[in-house]
Amino acid sequence: MSNLELTGAYFDAWIRRDADAVLATLGETGTYEDPNTGRPISGEALRAYVTATWSVFPDLTFEIVSEAETGPDSVAAQWIMRGTNTGPMNGLPPTGKTVEVAGADFITIGDGHIRTVTGYFDTRAVPAQLGLDIIVQPPQLGPFSFGTSVSVSTGKRIEPGAYSITCLDARDDAAVEKVREGSRASMIDMLAMDDFIGATTAKIGNRMVTISAWTNPDSPRRVMREGAHAQAMKQFYDGSVASAGYTSVWTLERNNGFMVRCDACGKMTRNPEDGAACACGEPLPAHPPYW
Incomplete structure (x- = not known):
């Protein structure tokens, strides 16, 4: 099997959502890594990763935009991943939205198996397309934790x-x-x-x-x-x-009550009850819930 045939079998296994076939292309020692894994994984850890991905996007598919050998034992592939979020992700309910993410894999090959797959893609693309907020903050700065x-x-x-x-x-x-x-x-x-x-x-x-x-x-x-x-x-x-x-x-020991802004004069006024009026004579808006 040529290098391109082997990488083709690897991508085909992903598209068919066949975890056994994905692992077979990597053999016993092959590893996979992308921005989400944080480190190279293999074996059962890789099986868990791919099946979790398919559970979030059951119709996941890849379009191979380009694929070429970059050396005697290496292949680079540019791809577009598409899928519909019909499964829960990180405890969140399915959104039903579709995603389209561009990425690239750099693959090394040896002894008839894939030795390494290193994938690159924008980790913000999926949550952004699903309508999720992306919050960038440190876990801690001095005495402040986030x-x-x-x-x-x-x-x-x-x-x-x-x-x-x-x-x-x-x-x-x-x-x-x-x-x-x-x-x-x-x-x-x-x-x-x-x-x-x-x-x-x-x-x-x-x-x-x-x-x-x-x-x-x-x-x-x-x-x-x-x-x-x-x-x-x-x-x-x-x-x-x-x-x-x-x-x-x-x-509760003490509640100082809501203050609301008068839409007419712009002053903050204590609002004890619905229908109360500002000192300017105009009615005050209702206060929001306490909690």
Whole structure:
């Protein structure tokens, strides 16, 4: 089999979504690396990577734009990857959107197998085409740590009577995903509860925090006993997801009330209730939800 025939079989295996065939072209010692893997992978790690990619884009295909030998044992190929996001990605639901990503593979060959595949492509292309935000920030600068946050709101504008805080340190990246899944399921349950107002989650490194607003301090007890949150608590107590953590409920001592900007005169005015008027005589806009 010529070098181009071997690389053709490799790309064909990707297009057919045949993990065994992909691994067969690399033999026992061949490795694959691209910007997402972060390092060369092979064997079962490569199998897991390609099958995960196909699960996100089940109709994944490659168009080979150009392919040529660059030396006695090397091939370069320019390609365009296309696929439809009909499977979950990093815990996010499918978007149904299609992506088109240009890239290139540089391949070395020896002893009838592919020795190395080194792929290059813009890692921002897929999330951008799926409508996802791309946030570039360091994990830490001095005493400041950076992360991501998610908020869910019922739209209720009533004053919170209590806040519950859950904070835990996830054991590893796999545990982070488990906690995220449990948090999403718990929040869906909470949206159906009359006393729930809203929640905000934050992930900073492996520290995961949820702050939820309730009408009264007794309401969080229900979510701890029922549904997805009860299952998440079991995982916490059996030590499978966290190395440390705590839960707490905080009651309101003082609320200084919302201030809103008057659309007529531009001044900030305390808005005690719907229908209140500014000192200028014009009606004030309704205040947003507290949480």
